[in-house]
Amino acid sequence: MTDLSPPLTVAFDGPVTAARHISVLAGLSGRFRTTRSETTLTPDVLVVDGTIPDWPAACAGARAVLVDRPRPGMAELPDAPLFFADSGYATAPAWTAELPRIRASLDDTVAIVESTVAVPHPDGLSDGLFSQLALLRDLFGTNVPLTPSAVTPGRGYLLTGSAGTAVVSLSGTVGPPGLTLTTVAPADRWHITMPAPGTARSAVVTQFTADGAHTARPRFESPRRALWRTIHTHLTEYQPACSAHQLASALPDLTTIACVLATHEGWCGDGYDHRRSPVGVWTNGG
Amino acid sequence: MSKPLGVGLLGAGPVTQAIHLPTLATLGDRLRVTHVMDVASDLAATVAARAGARHSSTVEELLADDAVDVVAICSPHAFHADQVTAAVAAGKRGILCEKPLATTKVEAERIAQAAGEGGVPVVVGAMHAYDPAWIAVREEWGDLPERAHLVRSRIYLPGNDEFVALAADPAFPAPPPPAGPRPTAADRLRAGILGLATHAVPQLRHFLPGPVRVVSAQTMTPFGYRLVLTGDDGRTAELVALMPGAWEPDWTFEAWAPGARLHMTYPPSYVLAGSATATLTDVSGDRCWRFPANGYQVEWLHLADVVDGHAEPLIGLPIAIADMLYALEAADGAASLLEDQA
Numbered sequence: 287m288t289d290l291s292p293p294l295t296v297a298f299d300g301p302v303t304a305a306r307h308i309s310v311l312a313g314l315s316g317r318f319r320t321t322r323s324e325t326t327l328t329p330d331v332l333v334v335d336g337t338i339p340d341w342p343a344a345c346a347g348a349r350a351v352l353v354d355r356p357r358p359g360m361a362e363l364p365d366a367p368l369f370f371a372d373s374g375y376a377t378a379p380a381w382t383a384e385l386p387r388i389r390a391s392l393d394d395t396v397a398i399v400e401s402t403v404a405v406p407h408p409d410g411l412s413d414g415l416f417s418q419l420a421l422l423r424d425l426f427g428t429n430v431p432l433t434p435s436a437v438t439p440g441r442g443y444l445l446t447g448s449a450g451t452a453v454v455s456l457s458g459t460v461g462p463p464g465l466t467l468t469t470v471a472p473a474d475r476w477h478i479t480m481p482a483p484g485t486a487r488s489a490v491v492t493q494f495t496a497d498g499a500h501t502a503r504p505r506f507e508s509p510r511r512a513l514w515r516t517i518h519t520h521l522t523e524y525q526p527a528c529s530a531h532q533l534a535s536a537l538p539d540l541t542t543i544a545c546v547l548a549t550h551e552g553w554c555g556d557g558y559d560h561r562r563s564p565v566g567v568w569t570n571g572g
Numbered sequence: 573m574s575k576p577l578g579v580g581l582l583g584a585g586p587v588t589q590a591i592h593l594p595t596l597a598t599l600g601d602r603l604r605v606t607h608v609m610d611v612a613s614d615l616a617a618t619v620a621a622r623a624g625a626r627h628s629s630t631v632e633e634l635l636a637d638d639a640v641d642v643v644a645i646c647s648p649h650a651f652h653a654d655q656v657t658a659a660v661a662a663g664k665r666g667i668l669c670e671k672p673l674a675t676t677k678v679e680a681e682r683i684a685q686a687a688g689e690g691g692v693p694v695v696v697g698a699m700h701a702y703d704p705a706w707i708a709v710r711e712e713w714g715d716l717p718e719r720a721h722l723v724r725s726r727i728y729l730p731g732n733d734e735f736v737a738l739a740a741d742p743a744f745p746a747p748p749p750p751a752g753p754r755p756t757a758a759d760r761l762r763a764g765i766l767g768l769a770t771h772a773v774p775q776l777r778h779f780l781p782g783p784v785r786v787v788s789a790q791t792m793t794p795f796g797y798r799l800v801l802t803g804d805d806g807r808t809a810e811l812v813a814l815m816p817g818a819w820e821p822d823w824t825f826e827a828w829a830p831g832a833r834l835h836m837t838y839p840p841s842y843v844l845a846g847s848a849t850a851t852l853t854d855v856s857g858d859r860c861w862r863f864p865a866n867g868y869q870v871e872w873l874h875l876a877d878v879v880d881g882h883a884e885p886l887i888g889l890p891i892a893i894a895d896m897l898y899a900l901e902a903a904d905g906a907a908s909l910l911e912d913q914a
Binding site: 293308309311312313314315316317319481482484485486487488503504506507508511 | 590593594596597598600622623735738739740741742743820821839840843844845846864
């Protein structure tokens with residue numbers, strides 16, 4: 287039995303965001319109750335489509351805002367207590383469970399970190415990169431500066447950089463959805479394979495050491511469902527005023543994406559004129 | 573696009589909450605939950621409210637609801653036959669009945685007669701038979717069913733509660749098992765076969781169509797079985813299950829033939845983790861199939877297609893009944909063997 291407080295109300299800014307989240311929320315029906323956005327002026331959580339440039343205008347009154355498919359280019363965050371971004375793969379439970387050990391293996395040592403993400407359509411490349419940047423931030427505790435090494439319009443990218451003593455490369459391409467991430471350090475190597483973020487199929491997290499390989503126990507929960515559980519925890523167990531804006535920590539990632547977009551016109555083919563978007567002008571707003 | 577079909581759910585327990593409601597939420601353009609019935613009226617009210625549906629505590633009320641086009645029967649096994657026939661009599665357009673369709677041959681024949689006379693499609697909730705990877709690999713396996721000499725179904729699972737919690741916020745605790753005399757080993761074996769091994773029967777029948785003989789049967793503690801079946805031509809199947817355990821789940825179905833092998837790996841039932849992975853191996857190498865949708869999603873979509881007149885039933889009622897009778901005969905044979913051994 288789930289002993290829960292009354293469900294939080296969730297509204298959407300349109301059918302696109304509703305379609306992407308409503309089935310996940312059906313499995314959390316004791317915690318969230320979806321409503322029709324037109325009839326709920328002040329939902330507990332408002333889900334907005336980050337690809338629509340004027341999404342901040344819709345946020346007034348919500349206790350929390352989840353930005354789905356965040357994109358660079360918004361002038362500033364509107365005033366709301368909590369912002370979350372759907373960072374795709376980064377909330378995969380199998381990843382977050384092993385993260386402390388993976389992070390520890392990279393401490394103060396020469397290392398290589400490389401990741402490839404595949405998305406089914408070119409307009410998803412921004413989302414893929416956003417996920418990868420969130421994974422890097424989890425690994426290194428900070429935003430990792432990256433430089434575009436190769437960008438193929440409408441097909442993919444390769445970014446390189448470094449974080450401390452680790453060299454980093456991220457690539458994205460169009461293909462069957464999924465993500466791989468490999469870390470290589472003197473003591474061990476980790477290989478993470480993640481299925482598409484909408485599925486409850488578990489990521490496979492394997493550590494290779496001198497003694498052999500160990501694969502972590504699978505966790506059959508989608509990253510998106512795990513994100514919604516986090517949102518519920520923030521709104522029911524923490525004082526919102528004391529909580530950090532989860533999205534704010536991702537703002538430099540969006541700036542990175544914007545820089546790539548601005549220098550490589552049409553690379554992701556999403557029809558949005560990123561060259562006209564301000565770069566790095568997001569503000570916290572709270 | 574036509575208006576979504578209204579779905580009425582008979583029974584609001586864990587299967588409804590953790591499987592059918594999340595599954596139907598992914599298919600909102602075709603199917604919409606309109607009514608939830610449970611004899612526990614507060615449970616019905618809570619689950620219905622979460623789904624934005626009406627609720628009631630009697631079968632009659634649900635069947636009288638014009639907003640219900642399709643009835644899903646998720647009640648205890650003993651009620652299935654009566655509820656299927658009642659739904660047909662009420663003029664409903666389609667029925668999804670959780671397995672087992674019935675508990676006796678007489679009940680199955682009664683269902684077949686009612687459904688036939690009413691012209692109502694009945695889909696049995698055999699999700700692995702609707703798994704898209706299974707459907708795809710069948711198109712490619714050639715004469716593997718005729719050549720296979722060994723088949724194995726292996727089901728090692730953690731407790732269901734673990735996966736229910738990953739799929740739903742259960743509204744109420746699962747009811748305690750009914751009080752009564754302590755079940756015998758044969759009773760437990762029979763229940764295990766009808767409750768769990770029955771998932772493998774639609775696949776198994778392709779390779780051991782029957783009649784089959786139970787040559788070995790054991791029950792496992794706390795829950796499980798090991799069963800060996802043979803056909804007249806010497807082909808053999810082993811079905812083994814054990815739960816709960818702390819290890820990761822392992823739900824596989826395999827078939828071996830000279831020079832070829834089929835390997836199916838299924839994800840846990842309650843979570844929306846996509847299809848099985850089907851691997852067909854022969855001298856040319858491996859070929860694999862895996863899809864985003866799972867068997868529950870496909871069986872619901874298929875029922876909607878059949879009701880809307882877009883498809884013929886993939887698994888007709890005679891086949892579903894034959895599957896059920898096969899499982900019953902295996903369960904009875906295994907129970908008899910165990911009693912003889914005792």
